[in-house]
Amino acid sequence: MRADGRTPDQLRPVTIERGWSAQAEGSALITVGGTRVLCTASFTNGVPRWLVGKGSGWVTAEYGMLPRSTNERMDRESVKGRVGGRTHEISRLIGRALRAVIDTKALGENTIKIDCDVLQADGGTRTASITGAYVALADAVEWGREKGFIGKKATALTDSLAAVSVGIVDGVPMLDLPYEEDSRAETDMNVVVTGSGKFVEVQGTAEAAPFDRAELDALLDLALGGCLSLSHLQREALGR
Amino acid sequence: MRADGRTPDQLRPVTIERGWSAQAEGSALITVGGTRVLCTASFTNGVPRWLVGKGSGWVTAEYGMLPRSTNERMDRESVKGRVGGRTHEISRLIGRALRAVIDTKALGENTIKIDCDVLQADGGTRTASITGAYVALADAVEWGREKGFIGKKATALTDSLAAVSVGIVDGVPMLDLPYEEDSRAETDMNVVVTGSGKFVEVQGTAEAAPFDRAELDALLDLALGGCLSLSHLQREALGR
Amino acid sequence: MRADGRTPDQLRPVTIERGWSAQAEGSALITVGGTRVLCTASFTNGVPRWLVGKGSGWVTAEYGMLPRSTNERMDRESVKGRVGGRTHEISRLIGRALRAVIDTKALGENTIKIDCDVLQADGGTRTASITGAYVALADAVEWGREKGFIGKKATALTDSLAAVSVGIVDGVPMLDLPYEEDSRAETDMNVVVTGSGKFVEVQGTAEAAPFDRAELDALLDLALGGCLSLSHLQREALGR
Amino acid sequence: MRADGRTPDQLRPVTIERGWSAQAEGSALITVGGTRVLCTASFTNGVPRWLVGKGSGWVTAEYGMLPRSTNERMDRESVKGRVGGRTHEISRLIGRALRAVIDTKALGENTIKIDCDVLQADGGTRTASITGAYVALADAVEWGREKGFIGKKATALTDSLAAVSVGIVDGVPMLDLPYEEDSRAETDMNVVVTGSGKFVEVQGTAEAAPFDRAELDALLDLALGGCLSLSHLQREALGR
Amino acid sequence: MRADGRTPDQLRPVTIERGWSAQAEGSALITVGGTRVLCTASFTNGVPRWLVGKGSGWVTAEYGMLPRSTNERMDRESVKGRVGGRTHEISRLIGRALRAVIDTKALGENTIKIDCDVLQADGGTRTASITGAYVALADAVEWGREKGFIGKKATALTDSLAAVSVGIVDGVPMLDLPYEEDSRAETDMNVVVTGSGKFVEVQGTAEAAPFDRAELDALLDLALGGCLSLSHLQREALGR
Amino acid sequence: MRADGRTPDQLRPVTIERGWSAQAEGSALITVGGTRVLCTASFTNGVPRWLVGKGSGWVTAEYGMLPRSTNERMDRESVKGRVGGRTHEISRLIGRALRAVIDTKALGENTIKIDCDVLQADGGTRTASITGAYVALADAVEWGREKGFIGKKATALTDSLAAVSVGIVDGVPMLDLPYEEDSRAETDMNVVVTGSGKFVEVQGTAEAAPFDRAELDALLDLALGGCLSLSHLQREALGR
Secondary structure (H helix, E strand, O other), rough: OOOOOOOOOOOOOOEEEEOOHHHHHEEEEEEOEEEEEEEEEEEEOOHHHHHHHOOOOEEEEEEEEEOOOOOOOOHHHHHHHOOOHHHHHHHHHHHHHOOEEEEEHOOOOEEEEEEEEEOOOOOOHHHHHHHHHHHHHHHHHHHHHHHHOOOOOOOOOOEEEEEOOOOEOOOOEOOOHHHHOOOOOOEEEEEEEEEEOEEEEEEEEEOOOOEEEHHHHHHHHHHHHHHHHHHHHHHOOOOO | OOOOOOOOOOOEEEEEEEOOOOOOOEEEEEOOEEEEEEEEEEEEEOOOHHHHOOOOOOEEEEEEEEEOOEEEEEHHHHHHHOOOOHHHHHHHHHHHHOOEEEEEHOOOOEEEEEEEEEEEOOOOOOHHHHHHHHHHHHHHHHHHHHHOOOOOOOOEEEOEEEEEEEEEOEEEEEEOOHHHOOOOEEEEEEEEOOOOOOOEEEEEEOOOOOHHHHHHHHHHHHHHHHHHHHHHHHHHHOOO | OOOOOOOOOOOOOOOEEEEOOOOOOOOEEEEEEEEEEEOOOOOOOOOOOOOOOOOOOEEEEEEEEEOOOOOOOOOOOHHHOOOOOOOOOOHHHHHHHHHOOOEEEEHEEEEEEEEEEEEEOOOOOHHHHHHHHHHHHHHHHHHHHOOOOOOOOOOOOOOOOOEEEEEEEEOOEOOOHHHHHHHOOEEEEEEEEEEOOOOEEEEEEEEEOOEEEHHHHHHHHHHHHHHHHHHHHHOOOOOO | OOOOOOOOOOOOOEEEEEOOOOOOEEEEEEEEOEEEEEEEEEEEEEHHHOOOOOOEEEEEEEEEEEOOOOOOOOOOOHOOEEEEEEHHHHHHHHHHHHHHOOOOHHHHOOOEEEEEEEEEEOOOOHHHHHHHHHHHHHHHHHHHHHHOOOOOOOOOOOOOOEEEEEEOOOOOOEOOOHHHHOOOOOOEEEEEEEEEOOEEEEEEOOOOOEHHHHHHHHHHHHHHHHHHHHHHHHHHHHOO | OOOOOOOOOOOOOOOEEEEOOOOOOEEEEEEEOOOEEEEEEEEOOOOHHHOOOOOEEEEEEEEEOOOOEEEEEEEEOOHOOOHHHHHHHHHHHHHHHHHOOEHHHHHHOOEEEEEEEEOOOOOHHHHHHHHHHHEEEEHHHHHHHHHOOOOOOOOOOOEEEEEEEEEEEEEEEEEEEHHHHHHOOOOOEEEEEEOOEEEEEEEEEEEEOOOOOHHHHHHHHHHHHHHHHHHHHHHHHHOO | OOOOOOOOOOOOOOEEOOOOOOOOEEEEEEEEOOOEEEHHHHHHHHOOOOOOOOOOOOEEEEEEEEOOOOOOOOOOHHHOOOHHHHHHHHHHHHHHHOOEEEEEEHHHHEEEEEEEEEEOOOOOOOHHHHHHHHHHHHHHHHHHHHHHOOOOOOEOOOOOOOEEEEEOOEEEEOOOOHHHHOOOEEEEEEEEEEEOOEEEEEEEOOOEEEEHHHHHHHHHHHHHHHHHHHHHHHHOOOOO
């Protein structure tokens, strides 16, 4: 049993409030335990310069944290005048992962920009961002289809996408780590999985002790199970 | 009658969700029509270097907008690498206004940092920020008193504080302008008023046509009325 | 009587040296007591991208202080790598105020860029900047007309513009505060007024104590009187 | 057979010139096919502020590319005024990976700063950086021991460390991808492994197609084999 | 005869208004033809960190141009967010040159910061800056002596310092080039000379055609003559 | 005799490895004693915007130092977020000097970008950069001719170019100063000379004591001799 009463293979309570923003083409406020992320998807015609005229669209993402989303207030990156390495890394991860389930040809020369802003942080903000962003993205694609920017028959979204963190804490492989567990995990892994159960990203890091093949396998098993549950919640949120 | 059915002297629907954040010492999610601002107050011991050893505390503020809080997505200031002039100006306004109702001596050598992050924008974000920030500030002061950082008998907060925008639209002075009215106002004014009805800031700007003394007086009357109503809602939110 | 021998409603000695710069299309070195600001107006064909093809011109402004214009040397903003909030705020104020007396349609697709650089500072630098900038602007408009960039019959300048600071010091409303008075004022207000006596900006701030309606009225009276005198000096400088 | 004549499980030719720099406490110029990285290790007494007084040392890393290390010249990050996301990400990876084989307690309050500068790039620059950096780090630790900054009996380095890229190209899992293969790989994985064969980092990304468990397993097998060979070359370079 | 009626070895009209600024410890407004530079010297106790406790003082300089000091308006470096290469280069030159006539030991642990701001530019701004800065520096040293920060017997200034530009225009070596001549010079040289006739800086550049030893000698002769005249004017300005 | 056994007029051992980089159109790794600089020349079609349509080409340069090229590690300029004054100054010097031997008309509308990156520094990095850059430039010009971007009969390179430092150390004029001599030189001069023995740049600075005409002459003699030897080595490296 864990501090919050969960078994090692159990997710924290998850809710997805679809359409939280009145202005974005797609949006979701995702809550995973104490972590809350507002995900918006902005649909615009046109693509970055290096893609113009190639008949393909683009999906990109930016991640940010409100200064007091954490237990101690952080300085704003806008005030520091530069985006930190961790922020860059997570923004790139979210965009890359989402592009794995997008058929950019089917999207036409349109760009969908995802923004994931952490309103409250308690571990797993990057994986919650991906899980919420998929819902926002799905609605923005649908919006583009209704407006006629994407062809009626095009399957721009080829699969769904969810993500979860797993880790080894006190020697035990565990699913969906809150901050308290994450900060003392020996090994920490973020896994992004499609609705059909294939891997899109596997990022495992030995925080305190190198890990062997058996530990890696146990973590992958937990992550696949967790993502399956999240995919189910995404379908519910999208009314499918 | 205005586009949203209000009379010229009527506020939009206002709600103040006190304690929205689980982590900040004080917080409020304020909604004014389509404008939603998350205000947090972070209490820390110590003061900026130029105040050390003078026995006084400090209150300061930072304002920001999420990139898709607006109808068209804006670039992040962190990505642009600099905070824009408008952001600076509003951050300075919020901090200066709140200090007008703080007795910095009574606060002791402690700092309260206010963050106002606009989640959704539909006009009046700076005045909503001030009105919500007061509630967050009041709770942070109370937190400091409970923790013993502020003396039990000290009256660190000398008054309450609310703010509202007013303007002349189509020749008519009006209270609490949404974006649609604000963008075509001839004159636009932001007014910050204490609970006891005194002015803390009066910022009037002729956007399209210089204004005379009578117009100025009509706007000030509307603003005083609006702030009175907001002060009432603040007291309710704070359970007083 | 004030420290410098003036009555509460008296301006400091003001001189306006029109045409100080040999290179700018319009220029003025304004001296208000110990405050000296070099104002230049640069006329260029074309407008910012968002205005192209709309048949309108643009007026914008930038404000700066030399590092040793103040009593203690300040760091250069170029060396710090960012323009500070106060600088941004004043630049925006000057540009906005001047646009209130410009008919941008009559200006044609031309831009006038105002630069106000404080060579020596003793309070009231932003209001001196506006008062001096109007003279530089008037000459740049005239230059544009002589060169044929502005139509002969167009009235690009619809009125004149002057500005002054007022404040409550030791309980007494006073006109045109030098640094020494400004730094201990309870309330501080900058007022921008057209030659015909209408308000363009009213920016009042309770520095130490909130102010009531009667105090506000007294300050506005002083400001209107001061701006009337400044308008007179501007007409003299322009030889009208 | 691959374009360069290798079998799928074969490394490119690797050389490690230990002590290339006359000035650094440890250094290595590593060549992996057409990729050349200069790795230096700088030993300094003292630790970052957040570690002072805790009796532990620190290892950190920075990665960079010369502007013409690539086929088309890139702009310098110093000239752009900001370090890009990819650079940040790789710098963080190198530092984190090396810390997995450092006993920071045994290091004492000393810092070793690793610099990996890519002189020529042909794929696998981050993994070559880690492999070369380990050699530079080992020499800097030895230097610290000889100078008496690290205790004679302390085992500051707990294991060796090597890294390699693997990927699925045209459906075939392959070891050590040059740029040409990397740019058309369906899946791409960077793996960091200790001398004793345990994982420190596993970073797999579906570039073009999500991958299944069997593919993941095949890639991990290749990576473990490649790192074993690199560990052997490191021991030779270090004369062990 | 040159366009402005001078002979090749003649300076433009030079005036030095000593004490132009009411606030700086030393100041001079120098005019050389159409070039006007405001030079201030700020005296502060203490030295940069790397000099603390060594018993020596420091002199450093910063150079800047007002945006409309030139014929076409330039963007502000503060707005661009970085100081340009030319500005850096000239700031370094001015500081280095002035230190050649300062005995930093005699200065005590005090810093004099020179600011040279070009109000109007017509060639030779860096040499005018040095010539004017020497006057401001001399007054700041004297101020330090009167205030007791510099010993009564110390000779902090070991010599005077002046600078001038020379160049080859249309094959003829010429003294003190205005912008028009400078922009078409084949060779351009800035020379800094002490009051006793020794070189402190010689910076010659072949703009259009490499130059031989005889041309170099002719330019140095002109420069020595010009600096002699400037030294004389400096002594007059300082009332010696 | 000097510390390294040389006579005052002797160069350190110099080697030029032409074509060190497999990717650049021209490259050279130059070694001058303990100083090693990697010089690359990147050929691209097109010119900067201000040159478009004028039928001329452009040569420009950037200089950088690896963080541990020096005895103590320096911070990266990319991490500091700004290029320092010294770097700017040297980049400008290299570009300006090389343009003195380029006929930009003969180059056609093409740009050659030189990068000089110091891998190891022991004095004279800027002069070694120029000497090595000339070799890289010559190969890039040749590459452009072979590819048909430069006319077969055009003489884009009008002369060769070499550079060396000279200085007065302990009262003795000396050629090619290593760091140890450079840091205690009374006067320091960098001289750039064409293959035909004409001056392109003469930059002399009194570091500790102003210098007279005779000393200047002695330094120029040494520099001319040193550059003659370097020109010879360049011809050898280029196989001429």
